[in-house]
Amino acid sequence: MNLTQLDDWLKLRDDTNLPSGMWIDGRSVSAEDGATSPLVSPRDGEVLTRLPAASAGDVARAVSSARAAFDSGIWSRVSPRERGLVLIRWAELLEEHRDEMALLIALEMGKPVSVAWNVELKTTIGLIRWYGELADKLMDESPRGKGDALALVTREPVGVVAAITPWNFPMTLSTFKMPAALVAGNTVVLKPASQSPLSVLRAAQLATEAGLPDGVLQVITGSGPVTGAALATDNNVATLTFTGSTDVGKQLLHYSAESNAKPVWLELGGKSPNIIFPDAPDMAEAIKTAGWAIAFNSGQMCTAGSRLLVHRDVHDEVVTGVTDYLRALKVGDPLDPETDFGPLASRRHRDDVLAEISKGVQTQAKLVLGSDQPLDRAGWFVEPAIFTGVKADDRLAQHEIFGPVVSILAFDDEDEAIAIANNSAYGLGSAVWTSNLSRATQISRRLDAGLVWVNCFEEGDYSVPFGGRKLSGHGGDKSVHGLEKFTTTKTTWMAV
Ligand code: NAD
DSSP, X not given: OOOOSHHHHHHHHHHOOOOOSEEETTEEEOOTTOOEEEEEOTTTOOEEEEEEOOOHHHHHHHHHHHHHHHHHTTXXXXXXXXXXXXXXXXXXXXXXXXXXXXXXXXXXXXOOHHHIIIIIHHHHHHHHHHHHHHGGGOXXXXXXXXXXXXXXXXXXXXXXXXXXXOSSSHHHHHHTTHHHHHHTTOEEEEEOOTTOXXXXXXXXXXXXXXXXXXXXXXXXXXXXXXIIHHHHTOTTOOEEEEESOHHHXXXXXXXXXXXXXXXXXXXXXXXXXXXXXXXXXXXXXXHHHHXXXXXXXXXXXXXXXXEEEEEGGGHHHHHHXXXXXXXXXXXXXXXXXXXXBOOOSOHHHHHHHXXXXXXXHTSSSEEEEOOSSOOSSSSSOOOOEEEESOOTTSHHHHSOOOSSEEEEEEESSHHHHHHHHHOSSEXXXXXXXXXXXXXXXXXXXXXXXXXXXXXXXXXXXXXXXXXXXETTBSSOBSTTHHHHTTEEEEEEEEEO
């Protein structure tokens, strides 16, 4: 990181102009009726700026100009290599503006600036570059089916891709969608969460600077129920890709059915089990990672290790270790490079998390760390919370809290661990800690989840898909597989 002191970041804050309009047709645009909504920083409750609240009419205009840009061929028909070079140039510009981008993320959703810089932007820049480099390495097929005819199976862009994204990783999760859709030749209309539009708006400006033609990437701002719903029901949208809550994901399926039956790709919530056996190869590492898995990003992770399943023989050791880890976190201003643990993203979300802790306190489970009261400081802070004695069917083990609240469940053997782990409506992340290879293999086969980590947590790479099953959604992002949803196959037969 280039800026190592809080004062450096405060100065950058003073020197930075925040985006104030939507990014449509390569320029900053207001809502037609001038409507705006305030954007509040979770760091201190300050109103950072006001941003357009796009109406259904604004959305329709953004989509139809994305459709016109697609039809013009200015992007959809240029060579894949040219598209790739624009993405690579975009990644370079994001790298040049990495401090500013990290600042915007920290201001809008409260992520510690060091995490925004080191983790979120690393993934964002790397993934855009990865898709850029992939652009000219994709092949079509020509199966040798017949002697008197030639079949070509070509992958074509779908048209306008709508992407709706959440606030917990505003850049990374938008980047799970944008470069894959763009490299395939589509145009994109992105609606970031109303809590965190700044970084994506700035990134779209940089995309234009990198040479992305006007209309190819549009970013619209506004609420989910108005702006998001208008986008999801627009008949000019060919494909909808979403990351967010399960409830909204289900609603989007209705929107599709009520409009043009567009495919809807969903990355939804989770309640990931993290299973520790006494033969974990490095118990200290397993314990530290269990703490990290619920504290990272203040627990606002779809993959948070929010169900910690611990073998009874090591239960007390793990509880003590995780408690010590969480107590040692440096809670503070997200702009302070020393901060490990920032606020929750909004006052409403903080209150929801505290309400869940309060409900947990009413049960047989024991709150061994944390409180159902906010921390006494500016911003939307809560203390990390640990519940022990949680039962598999308890709300604490079933409901996604999306905050720093870990439920610890004891088990006696492998079968019981699997039964608890799979007793969930979700199926996103999962982890198992053991040095027994056969146990690791068997458990990873039996876990009903899209992602399994053995003796690690949250491992990932651009080249590897990320996604879940059951109510965690379908249609993973990243990797070459992430491209499939943004293309459609065409079969062409030629008599020879
Ligand atoms: P959310 O579902 O409330 O909002 C996500 C997006 O949907 C936002 O842009 C929002 O404005 C929009 N939206 C809300 N209502 C809408 C509607 N009626 N029509 C259209 N759009 C609408 O989610 P959130 O609170 O921003 O994020 C937290 C959720 O996201 C958690 O459930 C978390 O698990 C999930 N998530 C999943 C993944 C994953 O990859 N599986 C990653 C991160 C977050």
